[in-house]
Amino acid sequence: MATTTAAVTLTSDLMSDSISVSASSTLMKAGTTADGLDMVDYGVIEIVTGDQFDLLDADNPASSPIAGVMANKANKVYIANHATDETYYVTIMIDAQNVGRLYAGDWMFIPWGAEDANADIEITSTTGTNKIEYALFHQGRTLNAS
């Protein structure tokens, strides 16, 4: 079993007392404490303005050797926007539902259920070209025979 940990620290001075929140979790397969997520897809890609793209496809077409991830599991998705212009951002959507905007320098870390074939993680750049780093930690795919 692989052991992968994800830790976050949030700090802020926006209150009259300082905020410091930390959390760390070991990325486990769904419903177990004995078996960690042991597969990862990782990449860096430039997203040009205009079209909406499937950054992570919940159910790749049969022509692809790599089909969709297993649904309703404990998949985790990390996305970071490496743009440096503060006006640049990408819009993250799941199955056409707007999640949020990832501005230059921002990152996100979310669970992803990929609960059906349409539950893709979609990305659109509406400003300049944004360089996006992403990682999907998951527990398996259904492979398409060649």
Next chain:
Amino acid sequence: MATTTATIVLSSTDLLSDELSLTSTATLTQAGNSTGLTGTEGLARKTVTGGHAQYTLFDGSNFAADKAHKIYLKNLSTTAAEYFLITINSEDVGRLYAGDWALIPWSAHDADNDIKIDPSAADMTLEYMLFTDE
């Protein structure tokens, strides 16, 4: 100006043949500029007594639309099989299992763009915090 930072460290010594150690720090700023976020709700905890019912955690109509809000969530359950299903409007995002956390950019795109939680069991507790771009 307030300065709020979020740092993530992803690490593993045995997922790949070489060690994984990924760190990223973001300063949380308003949409399209370098001014820090100045609003927050939380840090707070909500214990949901009934299982398998959907609750609205943040109502999209209560926040400025198409901004750079950020949401922190953590499932405080220690029972491995227990999870919160996170939903935006009617679209499932994913399952936040026991001990898991998430940091989600939220645009509050429209009045229906609510953040909803659905616990898989009774008496589960969620820790949450919202940094707002108002």
